Amino acid sequence: QKEVEQNSGPLSVPEGAIASLNCTYSDRGSQSFFWYRQYSGKSPELIMFIYSNGDKEDGRFTAQLNKASQYVSLLIRDSQPSDSATYLCAVRGAGGTSYGKLTFGQGTILTVHP
Amino acid sequence: DAGITQSPRHKVTETGTPVTLRCHQTENHRYMYWYRQDPGHGLRLIHYSYGVKDTDKGEVSDGYSVSRSKTEDFLLTLESATSSQTSVYFCAISGGPQGTGELFFGEGSRLTVL
Numbered sequence: 001q002k003e004v005e006q007n008s009g010p011l012s013v014p015e016g017a018i019a020s021l022n023c024t025y026s027d028r029g030s031q032s033f034f035w036y037r038q039y040s041g042k043s044p045e046l047i048m049f050i051y052s053n054g055d056k057e058d059g060r061f062t063a064q065l066n067k068a069s070q071y072v073s074l075l076i077r078d079s080q081p082s083d084s085a086t087y088l089c090a091v092r093g094a095g096g097t098s099y100g101k102l103t104f105g106q107g108t109i110l111t112v113h114p
Numbered sequence: 115d116a117g118i119t120q121s122p123r124h125k126v127t128e129t130g131t132p133v134t135l136r137c138h139q140t141e142n143h144r145y146m147y148w149y150r151q152d153p154g155h156g157l158r159l160i161h162y163s164y165g166v167k168d169t170d171k172g173e174v175s176d177g178y179s180v181s182r183s184k185t186e187d188f189l190l191t192l193e194s195a196t197s198s199q200t201s202v203y204f205c206a207i208s209g210g211p212q213g214t215g216e217l218f219f220g221e222g223s224r225l226t227v228l
Contacts, residue, residue: 090157
């Protein structure tokens with residue numbers, strides 16, 4: 001059983017729409033949750049992180065966390081073609097020794113078409 | 115951008131040869147990591163370091179060794195490269211003391227083992 005699961009997609013949305021990316025995790029003790037964006041041939045870049053239940057907003061991006069359901073999502077409002085990329089969900093496990101040791105999902109490919 | 119430099123960026127080698135990848139950071143961060151990224155597997159942790167000469171194994175450490183003799187340098191060595199080690203290798207550092215363990219990645223090193 002995969003520890004962090006994402007729908008690989010591809011997810012295709014029209015420009016200006018809301019893109020919704022989902023992620024589930026198996027370790028109930030997980031502490032921190034991260035969303036990365038990765039353009040083809042490039043390295044992952046951090047979009048945002050969340051560690052408390054609820055919503056966290058940063059510009060056009062909103063991360064949502066529901067620890068009871070072991071579910072984290074990323075919403076991208078007013079999607080732009082430049083948002084087309086692979087989005088990686090990552091989870092940090094419980095315990096101090098887990099600092100920085102993130103478990104990644106396989107990523108969801110997002111395509112925003114004009 | 116996080117000051118992380120990986121070298122070489124591209125390398126083609128033959129089965130059975132030793133290979134060393136270098137990661138250099140200018141951020142003076144304590145924690146450094148080596149991940150590999152493969153289609154269908156996402157990013158997987160190979161080894162990590164939590165200080166000079168302090169290293170530990172990750173999820174896929176077989177066939178790899180690491181060394182960290184200075185804060186700024188973290189080396190990944192494949193003692194005898196195999197075709198299964200063809201991959202893109204990413205070095206990462208964790209956020210600073212106030213961070214929640216988010217990672218910042220280098221540009222990646224693409225290794226092909228023939």
